[in-house]
Amino acid sequence: MYYPEPITKLIDSFTKLPGIGPKTAARLAFFVLEMEEDDVLDFAKSLVNAKRELTHCSTCGHITDQDPCSICSDESRDGTVICVVQDPKDVIAMEKMKDFQGKYHVLHGTISPMEGIGPEDINVSTLIERLKDEQVEELILATNPNVEGEATAMYISRLVKPSGIRLSRIAHGLPVGGDLEYADEVTLSKALEGRRDL
């Protein structure tokens, strides 16, 4: 044991974050020790509050502190178009672009037979319910352009096709294998504009 226990625990906590190895975790832990106590308390409170106060919108699955979320309850948005994304971060990327005025549905993952993730493990059943209850005319499938994203888009399109709802897939302006959340706003806007019907 090189470190006193409290700092070992702190380092362990940092290593649980994505992209943080033991070295970076140690650097962050020592940085925290040098911070003002008030800033450390604020940081700890933000972590706990974000976890406690945020929930998933029961309609679209996006993260929210009110249910339904501000997007679902916004009457000025076009409820006839739903953009289906993998992750809440994708909704935020789309919202930053400001071009999309429809609503969203967050799947919280993709179908991945390799990892044993099937359709029942992602937020598809509530999407099908929405299509029955809401006046939806178009579903834009904006899952990432990689194997899992394509497989998920295909699965949903096969499921929804018989209903006659227009289905489209976001264009390949996005780099193949790239993540929606990292696309810049122009690329994302072009990908949306150039979507093709399925």
Ligand SMILES: [Zn+2]
């Ligand atoms: Zn919502």
